[in-house]
Amino acid sequence: MKLKVNGKTAYFTTSGREIDKKQPTIVFVHGSGLTHVSWVLQTRYFAFHGYNTVAVDLPGHGDSEGPPLETIEEMADWISDLLQTLDIEKSSFVGHSQGCLIGLEFAHRHPQKLELLALINGSLAMKMNPELLNLALNKDSKAVDLMIDWVHGPLGQVGGHPVPGLSHIGMGSQLVTSNNNGALGADFNACDKYTNGEVAAESISNKTLCIMGKYDRMTPKKVGLELASKIKNSKSEIIEDSGHMSILETASDTKNLLKTFFMENN
Amino acid sequence: MTDPKTYKFNTKTLHSGHQPDKNFGSRAVPIYQSTSYLFQDADHAAALFNLEEGGHIYSRISNPTVAVLEERVAALEGGSATLATASGMSAMMLSLLTICSAGDHIVASSQLYGGSFNLLRLTLPRFGIETTFVKPRDLEGFKNAIKPNTKCIFGELIGNPGIEIMNLPEVSKIAKDAGIPVIIDGTFNTPYLCNLFDLGADIIVHSLTKWMAGHGTSMGGAIVEKGEFDWTQGNKFPTMTEPYVGYHGLSFAEEFGPAAFTMRARAEGMRDFGPCMSPTNAFNILTGIETLSIRMEKHIANTKIMLDYLTNNENVSWVNHPSLPDHPDHDIAIKLMPKGPGSMIAFGIKGGRDAGQAFINAMKLTSHLANVGDAKSLVIHPASTTHSQMDKQSLELAGLTEDMIRFSVGLEDMEDIINDFDNGFRASQKPRLVASR
Numbered sequence: 134m135k136l137k138v139n140g141k142t143a144y145f146t147t148s149g150r151e152i153d154k155k156q157p158t159i160v161f162v163h164g165s166g167l168t169h170v171s172w173v174l175q176t177r178y179f180a181f182h183g184y185n186t187v188a189v190d191l192p193g194h195g196d197s198e199g200p201p202l203e204t205i206e207e208m209a210d211w212i213s214d215l216l217q218t219l220d221i222e223k224s225s226f227v228g229h230s231q232g233c234l235i236g237l238e239f240a241h242r243h244p245q246k247l248e249l250l251a252l253i254n255g256s257l258a259m260k261m262n263p264e265l266l267n268l269a270l271n272k273d274s275k276a277v278d279l280m281i282d283w284v285h286g287p288l289g290q291v292g293g294h295p296v297p298g299l300s301h302i303g304m305g306s307q308l309v310t311s312n313n314n315g316a317l318g319a320d321f322n323a324c325d326k327y328t329n330g331e332v333a334a335e336s337i338s339n340k341t342l343c344i345m346g347k348y349d350r351m352t353p354k355k356v357g358l359e360l361a362s363k364i365k366n367s368k369s370e371i372i373e374d375s376g377h378m379s380i381l382e383t384a385s386d387t388k389n390l391l392k393t394f395f396m397e398n399n
Numbered sequence: 400m401t402d403p404k405t406y407k408f409n410t411k412t413l414h415s416g417h418q419p420d421k422n423f424g425s426r427a428v429p430i431y432q433s434t435s436y437l438f439q440d441a442d443h444a445a446a447l448f449n450l451e452e453g454g455h456i457y458s459r460i461s462n463p464t465v466a467v468l469e470e471r472v473a474a475l476e477g478g479s480a481t482l483a484t485a486s487g488m489s490a491m492m493l494s495l496l497t498i499c500s501a502g503d504h505i506v507a508s509s510q511l512y513g514g515s516f517n518l519l520r521l522t523l524p525r526f527g528i529e530t531t532f533v534k535p536r537d538l539e540g541f542k543n544a545i546k547p548n549t550k551c552i553f554g555e556l557i558g559n560p561g562i563e564i565m566n567l568p569e570v571s572k573i574a575k576d577a578g579i580p581v582i583i584d585g586t587f588n589t590p591y592l593c594n595l596f597d598l599g600a601d602i603i604v605h606s607l608t609k610w611m612a613g614h615g616t617s618m619g620g621a622i623v624e625k626g627e628f629d630w631t632q633g634n635k636f637p638t639m640t641e642p643y644v645g646y647h648g649l650s651f652a653e654e655f656g657p658a659a660f661t662m663r664a665r666a667e668g669m670r671d672f673g674p675c676m677s678p679t680n681a682f683n684i685l686t687g688i689e690t691l692s693i694r695m696e697k698h699i700a701n702t703k704i705m706l707d708y709l710t711n712n713e714n715v716s717w718v719n720h721p722s723l724p725d726h727p728d729h730d731i732a733i734k735l736m737p738k739g740p741g742s743m744i745a746f747g748i749k750g751g752r753d754a755g756q757a758f759i760n761a762m763k764l765t766s767h768l769a770n771v772g773d774a775k776s777l778v779i780h781p782a783s784t785t786h787s788q789m790d791k792q793s794l795e796l797a798g799l800t801e802d803m804i805r806f807s808v809g810l811e812d813m814e815d816i817i818n819d820f821d822n823g824f825r826a827s828q829k830p831r832l833v834a835s836r
Contacts, residue, residue: 146653146654148649148654149642149647149648149649149650149653149654150648168656170654170655170656170657173654173655174451174452174453177449177450177451177452177654178446178451178452181446181449181451181647195656196631262400264400265400268400275400275402275403278402278403278405279400279401279403281403281405282403282404282405285405288418290405290406291406291414291415291416291417291418292414292415292416292417292418292467292470292471292474293416293417293418293470294453294470295452295453295454296453296658296662297453297454297455297461297462297463297465297466297469297665298461298466298469298470298473298480298481298482298483298658298661298665299453299470299473299479299480299658299661300415300470300473300474300478300479300480300481302405302474303473303474303477303478303479303480303626303657304479304480304626304656304657304658306477306479307479307625307626307627307656307657308656308657310627311627311657384452384453385452385453385454388452
């Protein structure tokens with residue numbers, strides 16, 4: 134689905150469903166260099182179980198018009214603007230990785246628009262390895278290869294995708310490569326520069342679920358637990374077999390944790 | 400900076416797609432000989448049927464053993480997804496029918512396996528899908544054959560049986576300019592000899608029955624998706640982009656992105672046509688793939704020995720293999736497949752059709768049968784067997800001559816195969832006597 138946000142084309146999927154104003158809404162925000170496709174094993178479930186789901190392509194990603202936004206704060210404001218364009222007053226927010234930083238800042242800057250918050254494979258800050266950052270800024274394909282290596286735990290590296298026939302490494306590589314035209318570098322740069330995580334987290338009073346992967350090398354569970362400790366009404370869950378891509382590596386576990394969280398709190 | 404530590408090719412042949420069994424610790428891939436799978440509850444069942452979550456419902460659609468093979472092939476090819484099928488032909492059929500409907504058009508290389516040629520020439524036209532055939536070296540021909548309703552270019556990198564090499568990088572440029580995907584049959588090259596995605600393919604189809612399985616025991620095919628092709632361009636691929644009523648308005652391109660083609664091929668193709676692979680065949684093919692690299696290395700080494708023998712044999716009128724300097728596609732073949740352009744040899748026997756039949760009848764060790772890519776050496780006379788349903792014009796278009804012997808080089812000690820061939824050539828010098836038996 135496409136519409137104009139701040140004069141530029143914004144793309145998001147609702148899993149083919151019309152937005153029903155009587156239903157609660159969840160906005161899903163992807164990680165660095167990814168798109169709405171990374172959420173397919175969560176969004177379709179909620180879309181067919183009483184929720185409006187809005188899985189976005191951030192500006193400059195997927196089918197959303199560029200250029201990519203330069204700061205996490207701008208991205209949080211863009212989500213707010215998108216919801217306003219959709220005439221949605223309040224929404225829950227589910228973020229993955231960089232999407233967690235955006236979630237923190239969305240909650241901090243637009244608290245009146247937030248219902249529930251779920252942060253998957255997140256942390257308070259995401260300082261980037263300088264060499265990886267430079268590779269991505271130079272649109273070097275090695276940045277994609279390194280990222281795809283690091284985001285997958287032992288399960289994702291070998292395989293065993295929840296959807297028969299799909300390859301974690303292959304899917305991930307294609308998704309990120311398609312955004313290695315500047316979006317990946319811009320994302321890494323935005324993560325690297327973001328310093329307001331702790332302040333934002335401490336300002337959040339909404340019920341929050343933090344999901345971590347036991348084998349996450351990008352945002353290890355230690356930093357995930359630190360994030361959760363700064364949010365007053367938060368609950369933490371660690372998925373045993375997951376690396377940094379819990380939404381795909383352990384898609385059903387992630388979906389079930391989200392399902393329980395939303396059922397308990399709606 | 401350190402290099403990525405994702406697994407390399409040989410490790411993938413052994414491990415990709417398989418997590419050791421949590422219940423019993425089985426290291427080998429278990430054969431899940433089950434038609435169907437218990438649902439956790441009604442909600443889980445509904446979610447599976449609506450593609451809301453991954454999992455298995457019924458083994459026509461997917462099966463845990465077959466899924467390991469699918470992931471392994473995807474990993475070896477560097478694709479986003481793979482769909483395994485009952486045979487190479489069903490892989491080809493499903494790959495085309497996933498994007499083609501009545502009124503659509505295909506541009507195909509004229510150098511194709513006889514079954515593939517007949518599907519395009521005879522069967523698909525009955526369903527309103529027409530094909531224009533182009534000689535694989537005729538780049539201008541590919542360009543000129545594309546029409547507004549053309550949905551893809553189909554070909555084989557190593558043509559069968561003429562062993563012409565398609566200039567895939569150039570054909571791919573033509574397809575990209577036209578906004579259509581290139582579907583390549585990679586059976587003869589396997590992912591060991593080259594990566595077809597790097598060369599410009601968008602979709603790869605395989606007969607896994609051949610070199611991938613490698614032992615002549617099990618039928619199987621695969622469709623592998625690179626995941627890069629933009630199905631939304633030009634409103635040309637409605638099966639990928641328009642809401643599909645069969646799944647509550649699902650748009651495959653929107654929801655599954657780099658795996659959209661595979662998801663549509665499985666959700667619709669396996670549901671409605673049903674050419675599924677058996678789990679036992681998947682197990683056998685997985686076992687074969689574990690030794691793909693060392694088998695292919697040996698196939699290529701043995702091919703060199705046999706080329707040396709055949710090119711110096713007085714009973715042979717011509718030898719066709721892209722590694723030979725006089726092959727018209729030698730340069731492009733070596734460029735695209737530096738490890739060697741396959742282990743299929745075509746040669747002409749002095750004395751024509753009768754001599755060829757006498758040669759084949761005299762084989763004691765080399766098997767006369769309709770297969771290629773076995774560990775055992777195989778020979779056949781295409782004009783009277785695999786391509787016998789083609790008319791004279793089609794035979795000429797495919798580069799087939801009546802004296803042609805197709806030779807799939809196996810893994811035996813080549814000294815023994817040479818002894819067998821020596822006997823065959825001696826017999827071929829008495830073609831009238833043999834023919835009158």
